[in-house]
Amino acid sequence: EREALKRLRDLPAVTRDGTSIVLNANIEMPRDVEGAMDCGAAGVGLLRTEFLYMNRDDLPDEEEQYESLKGIVEGMQGRTVTARTLDVGGEKLATSLGGHFADCANPALGLRAIRLSLREPKLLETQLAAMLRAGAHGPIRILLPMICTVSEVRKVREILIRVANRLKRRGVRIADPLPPLGVMIEIPGAALSADALATTCDFFAIGTNDLTQYTLAIDRGDEQVAHLYDPLHPAVLRLIQFSTEAALRARIPVSVCGEIAGDPRYAALLLGFGIRELSMSPGSLLAVKRRIRALDLVEATRRARVIMEQSDAGRIAILLDDFNALA
């Protein structure tokens, strides 16, 4: 079994009827680069940068972040690295920023992710500067977590351009042209305004972990309600489908990078929606590739339509299992 998966490493991720799929890795640490390369990932679809802020009392400066990101970009040897700005708050806490979260009644709905970055522009500028500089060493994309409105994207883009100009004036080497700026679609409101967001940004990454949490009002870390947490709920699927179609209409790249992207059972459905790029933990990549290589995309697209007529997550799971058993 392990040997069979290993042989898959060097085979292309292409459906039985010939459509190429981009399979990227989610990584959380510089040392994860090795795992991403080992499984034959096409790139890093999600680099969580929280590691830079964890388990310390001070904040990482631009130089430290630059060196760390540069190592990751170089380690990926020309494959694109999608670096996400800081996503703390909610269930993700950073001790060095603890003061911001002390009196927050609803952390998952509070000062999280991009909201904190826009409240503390210095923090965001430092990250963007490090990313722009790392982008001089290989292809990079910049991804924003927990985006909810177009004005947030516009503000970040203004800051990005300002930071880039400042670095250029100082003669510092940065990515040229500026890296694509994309947004996580992980809030229902963002998904429902995906057509508007698509006009302000360069790519989407659909984060189904938070999208499920916020759509179903189920804390993703609460065991008491874990049995109700189901990304196959038709509401979640409709939001994924709507966002995907908005991106395809606007002709911007769209990927799925939540946990479901790494589950081979869901591949047929996501591809059936029009998704052609998935990002997952490196350990899942070969199993997903195997599923994709066995998949008939025309049939998957037809099945996705049937599935979207269903009203029950359990029934959807059965239909998906039936289809997966065929290949």
Ligand code: PEP
């Ligand atoms: C998600 O929410 O689906 C996601 C990929 O981001 P994270 O798990 O880091 O919140």
Ligand code: MG
């Ligand atoms: Mg998320």
